[in-house]
Amino acid sequence: MHSKGNACCCSFDECKLTTEWLMSRTRHKPKIAVVCGSGLGLLADNISNKQVFRYEDIPNFPVSTVPGHEGHLVFGHVRDKSCVFMQGRFHLYEGYSLCRVTFPVRIFKLMGVETIIVTNASGGLCQDFKVGDIMIIKDHINLPGFAGQHPLCGFGIRFPCMSDAYSKDLRKLTLDISSELGYSNFVREGVYCMVSGPNFETIAEARMLHILGSDSVGMSTVPEVTVAKHCGLRVLGLSLITNKVSLDYSREEKVNHEEVLHISKMRAEMLQKVLYTFITRSHQEEAINSS
Ligand SMILES: O=P(O)(O)O[C@@H]1C[C@H](O)[C@@H](CO)O1
Ligand SMILES: Nc1nc2[nH]cnc2c(=O)[nH]1
Numbered sequence: 672m673h674s675k676g677n678a679c680c681c682s683f684d685e686c687k688l689t690t691e692w693l694m695s696r697t698r699h700k701p702k703i704a705v706v707c708g709s710g711l712g713l714l715a716d717n718i719s720n721k722q723v724f725r726y727e728d729i730p731n732f733p734v735s736t737v738p739g740h741e742g743h744l745v746f747g748h749v750r751d752k753s754c755v756f757m758q759g760r761f762h763l764y765e766g767y768s769l770c771r772v773t774f775p776v777r778i779f780k781l782m783g784v785e786t787i788i789v790t791n792a793s794g795g796l797c798q799d800f801k802v803g804d805i806m807i808i809k810d811h812i813n814l815p816g817f818a819g820q821h822p823l824c825g826f827g828i829r830f831p832c833m834s835d836a837y838s839k840d841l842r843k844l845t846l847d848i849s850s851e852l853g854y855s856n857f858v859r860e861g862v863y864c865m866v867s868g869p870n871f872e873t874i875a876e877a878r879m880l881h882i883l884g885s886d887s888v889g890m891s892t893v894p895e896v897t898v899a900k901h902c903g904l905r906v907l908g909l910s911l912i913t914n915k916v917s918l919d920y921s922r923e924e925k926v927n928h929e930e931v932l933h934i935s936k937m938r939a940e941m942l943q944k945v946l947y948t949f950i951t952r953s954h955q956e957e958a959i960n961s962s
Contacts, residue, residue, distance in 0.1 A: 681731070681770045681777070689731045689774075690781040697722050699746035701755040703950055704779040706895060708760065708791035708911065709928070710739040710935025714943050715756035718747035726759065733771050735759035739932045744775075749950040755779065762891055763815065764869035769822035773898040786841070786905040786953060788946065789896055792931045793889035794871070794916035796881045797861055802915060803938050804857045805849070805945065806887055807842050808908030812864040812880075813893045820867065822894040823901055836900045841907040841953075848948045854941065861886030863910050865893035871926050877916045887912060907949070911938055 699722060707714050715721075726732045726742040735742035740759030747754060761772040779787060795804065813821070823831070842860065849858035864885035866872070872880065872888060880888050887910055899906050913934040914926045 680768050681774050685731045686774070686777045686781060689729060690778050692730050693724070693778065694782060696724070697746050699753050699755065700783055701746060701753045701779075702783065702785045703752060703754045703953065704784045704787045705754060705756045705946065706760050706787070706789045707756060707758050708891065708935065709737070710792060710932035711790050711911065711939055711942065712739070712741045712743070712758035713936065713939040714790065714946055715745045715747070715758050717943065717947070718745065718749055718754065718756065721745055721747040731774065733761045733767055733774065735761070736765050737762065738928065739935065749947050752950050752953070754950060755782070755784070760891055760895070763820065763867045763894070764890060769820060769894045770826070773822045773894050776895050776898045776904070777902065780902045780904060784904065786907070787895070787899045788907045788909065788949070789892050789899075790909045790911070790942065791863075791889050791892045792913040792935050793863060793887040793910045794914050794926060795887050795912040796877060796916050796918070797886035800859065800861075800886065800912050800915070801857065802912060802934060804859055804912040805854070805938070805942060806859050806861045806863070806910040806912060807845050808837050808863045808892070808910055809842060809860045810837065810862045811893050811896065811908075812862065812883065812885055813897065814865055815867050816893070816897070822898050827901060831901045833897065833900060836896050836906055837908055838905045841905060844952065845907060845909070845945065845949055848945055848952070852944055852948065854945065858945070863892060863908065864888045866890060872916055874917055874920055878918050881918060888916060909942065909945070911935055911942060
């Protein structure tokens with residue numbers, strides 16, 4: 672038999688088993704899923720009728736190994752909207768295959784989720800961005816994908832279109848909400864670039880990514896969004912700019928994960944306001960149902 676080194680390692684039966692396990696233990700029927708980025712688990716703090724599962728208790732689920740990723744799957748309501756929040760995501764640099772990293776997205780699809788909101792912490796490359804800005808992701812660069820690290824290798828229908836991965840209508844709704852909340856001066860749109868990590872960028876790498884058109888850089892999101900788009904979910908991506916990436920050899924500041932978590936926690940409340948307003952409105956908006 673030929674070796675399929677890069678092939679998908681999660682079977683449909685596995686996905687089905689996990690979905691059935693969860694659905695037999697919760698009465699929630701979420702239509703919206705939220706993936707919380709580094710330090711952003713607080714986004715799930717104010718939902719009502721909470722039901723929490725620890726990742727290690729869910730069959731086939733990976734476990735979180737990164738500080739700032741709690742490892743809880745939280746079901747609950749934002750107003751009357753049933754949602755599921757991932758307090759903690761999985762990363763390639765943790766040693767998980769991209770199939771495993773994106774496994775929860777497939778579970779959400781099987782559970783009946785229609786919209787996924789993917790959040791992250793990232794470093795700002797765009798010189799206009801400030802620490803604490805919220806970037807609505809309008810597009811991405813899948814750098815690991817260029818090198819064959821791709822979550823769709825060996826899985827499902829090929830050649831999906833990715834030029835519209837981030838729903839235009841959902842981005843517009845988020846911009847409108849930001850403006851109503853008085854947040855326009857720190858909510859931007861931009862292009863997110865994924866690198867595998869776990870190291871932060873060298874200055875030469877950061878310069879290259881900037882020249883290539885990236886407004887921010889991080890170590891996640893793209894695999895989840897790619898799988899979500901592939902299986903027909905609507906996607907909104909929100910990236911919190913937790914640090915400025917150095918493009919200049921004379922800059923002395925050095926980024927570290929503690930600083931990333933600190934900024935995430937500081938800005939989580941604002942991000943939560945945008946998110947909860949979005950969720951409350953999302954299914955009232957005709958545009959969303961058609962996007
Ligand atoms: O899960 P996200 O993408 O929010 O985490 C970012 C990227 C690295 O995992 C970590 C670096 O501080 O934060
Ligand atoms: N690759 C990368 N990921 C991040 N996550 C948060 N900040 C950064 C950053 O500067 N670079």
